[in-house]
Amino acid sequence: MNRNIFSVALCVLLLALSIPAEAQQSGKKIPRMGYLSTLDPASESARSEAIRLGLRELGYIEGQNIAIEYRYAGGKLDQLPKLASELVRLKVDVIVTVGVFSVVRAAKNATKTIPIVMVGPAIDAVEAGLVESLAHPGGNVTGVTSLSVQLGAKRLELLKEAVTKVAHVAVLYDPANTPSVIEVKEVLPVAARALGVAVRSWEVRATDGFERVFAALKKERPDGLYVPVVGPLMRSNIKRIADFALKSRLPSVYPNKYFVDAGGSCPTAGTARTATGAPPPM
Numbered sequence: 001m002n003r004n005i006f007s008v009a010l011c012v013l014l015l016a017l018s019i020p021a022e023a024q025q026s027g028k029k030i031p032r033m034g035y036l037s038t039l040d041p042a043s044e045s046a047r048s049e050a051i052r053l054g055l056r057e058l059g060y061i062e063g064q065n066i067a068i069e070y071r072y073a074g075g076k077l078d079q080l081p082k083l084a085s086e087l088v089r090l091k092v093d094v095i096v097t098v099g100v101f102s103v104v105r106a107a108k109n110a111t112k113t114i115p116i117v118m119v120g121p122a123i124d125a126v127e128a129g130l131v132e133s134l135a136h137p138g139g140n141v142t143g144v145t146s147l148s149v150q151l152g153a154k155r156l157e158l159l160k161e162a163v164t165k166v167a168h169v170a171v172l173y174d175p176a177n178t179p180s181v182i183e184v185k186e187v188l189p190v191a192a193r194a195l196g197v198a199v200r201s202w203e204v205r206a207t208d209g210f211e212r213v214f215a216a217l218k219k220e221r222p223d224g225l226y227v228p229v230v231g232p233l234m235r236s237n238i239k240r241i242a243d244f245a246l247k248s249r250l251p252s253v254y255p256n257k258y259f260v261d262a263g264g265s266c267p268t269a270g271t272a273r274t275a276t277g278a279p280p281p282m
Contacts (some may be wrong), residue, residue, distance in 0.1 A: 031060075031094075032067045034087035034114075036107055038099030038232045040074040047098060047119075065197040073103070075232040077176070078225060080106035097143075100231050101178055104130055108141055118143035152183040152228060153191035159224050159253040160195050166251060171201040172213065172241065177231030184228055199226070208238060216243050225252040227259065238262045248272060 037044045048070070052062055060066040060071055071083040077100075084106040087095055094115045095104045104118045108130065118130070118141060125145050131137035160166055171188060173180040184201050192199045200222070202213045217225075225245050227234065232239070242264035245252040252262055255274075 030065060030067055032069060032090065032092045034090070034092035034095040034217075035068055035070045036073075036080070036083055036087060036095055036097050036103055037071070038073045038075065038077060038080070038103050040072050041070070042116070043090040043236060044072065047068065051096070068200065073099075073232075075236060077102045081109065084110035101128060104141065108139075112140060114140060116141045116143070118145065120144060152187035155253045155255070156188060156191045156197065156199075156226060157195060158171070159226065159251065160197060163224060166223040167196055167197060168222045169199045169200050169224040169226050170217055171226045171228065172204060172234075173201060173228050174231050174233045175203050175205065176233070177228040177229070180231060180234075188226070188228070204233065207233070207237065210240055210244075217244075217250075218248065223251070225250045227254050229255050238264075270272070 017247055035048065036162050037048075037204070052068075055062070063067050067094055069087060071087060073079045073083060076130065080103055084095070087107075088110045088244045092114065094117060095107050095111070096117045096119060097107050098119045101123045101266065104116065118125070122169075123130075123139075123145055125131045125141070126133055130141045131139060156169070159169065171184055175181055200220075204210055204213055227241060230238075238259055239262045242252075242259050242262040244250075246263055252259075252264055254260065
């Protein structure tokens with residue numbers, strides 16, 4: 001878990017909670033934090049625990065001097081507006097949004113007054129219209145983002161450097177994840193032309209679609225596998241993707257280290273066990 005991300009987010013969170021915290025000391029109110037995630041509790045456990053530990057280090061202990069309302073979409077992005085509205089009705093003091101752009105947008109659409117701390121979406125917050133500028137964000141959204149999409153060209157370059165024979169790369173992505181689409185449609189084509197590499201994208205829209213795509217890739221026999229910035233679907237199937245690449249002896253490059261932790265490497269590719277970028281935008 002990248003502690004730097006949570007250190008920054010929690011410092012902002014502390015500022016957002018400072019007024020309620022002072023009130024709590026006089027016995028009036030315990031601050032309440034809303035936690036909105038695109039994932040399910042099990043998939044989100046490592047990150048939520050890191051946040052709880054960070055809060056504890058700052059003097060906030062859940063159940064004692066802070067309350068946390070958890071809401072999980074379980075990968076169903078259409079549930080986010082409803083969950084965000086629930087947190088607003090509960091009158092939480094701050095909302096921490098964890099995941100892709102959709103979760104931040106849902107929270108922002110639900111309230112213009114409650115502070116929103118975003119953790120790690122792979123977007124340019126200014127370009128996405130979440131903040132006015134990095135120096136002067138304005139509005140009620142702040143936090144940390146990951147510009148992993150912009151690193152797509154470098155990841156493809158690293159794959160080419162690691163395995164020089166790579167000429168045909170398969171790109172596995174979820175078309176419902178906006179950052180992935182941007183990377184696949186805008187970033188990779190330019191990088192591929194510069195590197196003299198052919199890229200072909202393969203869409204996976206649901207969990208039961210992986211085996212179909214894997215079967216097609218076995219027939220296609222690409223030289224390498226590229227996985228762009230991931231959303232809930234890909235994140236829930238990291239192990240499956242890593243296992244496929246390993247069994248297929250397919251040199252691969254991933255957007256974060258969690259694929260490598262799951263075994264994402266190729267025994268014949270040497271240094272092709274490559275991961276760059278920040279932790280996944282959950």
